Amino acid sequence: MKLNIVPARTGITWVKLGIRTFFKQPLALAGLFFLYMAAATLASLIPLVGVVLALAIVPAATLGLMAATLEATKGRFPMPAILVSAFRAGQQRARAMMVLGFLYAAACLLIVSIVPLFVDAPVNRESALTPEMQGVMLFVMVLYLPISVLFWHAPALVHWHGVTPVKSLFFSAVVVLRNAGAYTVFGITWMVVLMAIGLVVTVLASLVASPEAAAAMIMPVALLMAAMFSASLYFTFEGSFEATPTDDPIPPGDTP
Template identity: 30%
Template sequence: MQARIVGAGRGVRWLAEGWRLFRAAPLGWLAAVFGYWLLMSLVSLVPLVGVAAAAVLVPAFSVGFMALARAAGRQAPLELGLLFDGFRHEPRAQMTLGVIYLACLALLLAASTLADDGALARWMLTGLRPADEVLQSEAFFSALAATAALYLPVMFAFWFAPPLAAWHSTGPVKALFFSLAASLMNWRAFLGYGAVAGLVTLVLPFLLLSLLALATGGGYRLPVASLVLPLLIVLLPTLFASFYVSYRDVFGYDAAP
């Protein structure tokens, strides 16, 4: 197992290839995403421990989505059972990664309280939106910016770690190290990927809403949900599939069993 260095151009194409994998079996992808959303929502409803338990399950489910993308790339049927691939391959390692991920999130939220007295942490943990004056405050923006910056190394450490643990029997700590190192080695590819993902998820929806407002003279108010929901239906499977494309590029086409 050896990480390869790929250029920014490959990172730019990760999302496009994720879209191709989604188009190969859209119904299978939509069923998997809906099943994942339903399961995580139910787990999150468990009193006291639900949100924490959902965070612990994230690495195992990420392996499941990579297994779905791998099947789509091989033109194999997308069976819903593939979503649980992470619970069948090295489940103890996946749970260990989940606990480490939860600890990282807890530390990040705890650090954010130093800037905004816990407004961001309460929003993330309870789902209750802070008041507008809090959202517009400099303290809240500082907490949000600092948390986003500190999350980057966490994201890179977990980007490849779940499939490395599941498909290569790599220990959790070693998988995190390899993932972080491989991500930093491929920073140009991730920069290109981030630029395209930001364009698709943020810039294009904003432009679409602006064009609708201009075309109707500002008289037509499109509910945000009516735009966000169709985008999520297409974007989430595409993003999940693109994670596998990045893994395949960096660790090789035949790296996964």
């Protein structure tokens, strides 16, 4: 495994590849993303541990969606079982992914604990779009950015390269920071895409007399865009590391 240094314009290429691959298998990739969202929602409803569990499955689900994208690039239809790929590559890597998951949950819960110490978040729907709430959201995004950098490639490194959880966080941060230009362009490009599609959806929704119908139109489009974004994550990994996976590995000594 070798870290790659890529030009900033590569960020646009990653977005294009993600969108192109999504449309190769739109039903499968969108369906898998919706399945993950449903599983996370159900997990969050479990008393006491639900929120922690919903957060802890994020790295494994991210890996599953990346594996599905890899299948789509090969012209294959990814099946639902691919979402649990992280737990089918041997006990050692499954345990490592679980550790990574709980580290992610701990980091996110730390943010939730920190935010009220610095800002007062609105507690009702009417204040959700106020400048105060926008400030809170911006503050949360700033706090989450380091977590995103650390965990961006960590699931793939654990699963496909057998890197330990702590080292995977380190390598993920190093490659993202060394390719900051490409990842910045990647993020900006996706923002432009989302804004363009959001504008189209808003215009169409404004033509619908019923607010309920407009809301019903916006939510599926937002989920589809999130699924499309998840399809582009694999290409950021493929472009950032020289060695790319061909199949899910089962290392010697591990049992599925």
